[in-house]
Amino acid sequence: MPYRVLTHQRRHPRETCAPRRTHGVGTPPPSLSRESSAVVTRKRVTQPAAAIYECVPVERGEIVDTKDYGPEPYVVDVEEITKQNDKFRVAKWTGEHLQLTLMSIPPGGEIGLEKHDGTDQFLRIEAGDAKVMMGKTQENLDRTFDASDDFIVMVPSGWWHNVLNVGDTPLKVYSLYAPPEHDHGTVHETKQESDAAHEH
Known part of the structure; x- marks a missing residue:
């Protein structure tokens, strides 16, 4: 289930927040559980998103996967x-x-x-x-x-x-x-x- 979590910290204009690069654009680490989705839902968040997600550069020209992620929750740039x-x-x-x-x-x-x-x-x-x-x-x-x-x-x-x-x-x-x-x-x-x- 892919997530992109944007924090309130100022970022370089060529960077975007994403899960770790080894899992590709918009693809979460395999250890991400359904409970972690509280970070991007209306539920109360007890820890900052940065504790679960890593904000890293996403290189231009990177291949986008063609998976349809519906109807599960989906957050992406x-x-x-x-x-x-x-x-x-x-x-x-x-x-x-x-x-x-x-x-x-x-x-x-x-x-x-x-x-x-x-x-x-x-x-x-x-x-x-x-x-x-x-x-x-x-x-x-x-x-x-x-x-x-x-x-x-x-x-x-x-x-x-x-x-x-x-x-x-x-x-x-x-x-x-x-x-x-x-x-x-x-x-x-x-x-x-x-x-x-x-x-x-």
């Missing part, structure tokens, strides 16, 4: 794992009412025109430049926006939408669906793989 993700789509946490996915869209690529009936969607761009298009019909995407780092996109249920990478670097995005849109554990290496999965 979402900006870091979004930027490190190199797959078109990865479901990182799928619960009963909410889902977190990571996306990496190559230059000139797109998420693809789609709509989600009965599901609202939140997207946040962590890196890259995007053109966002939305409309109530697929023939009339009359809402267009330019978006880049730190922009969010709110897509209402039933609205057609698409996000295009108009920059020269991969577009790094994470998305929240309520309720979940994709199967638990979904991993799509490319858009072509995603399209093929939706055809079946």
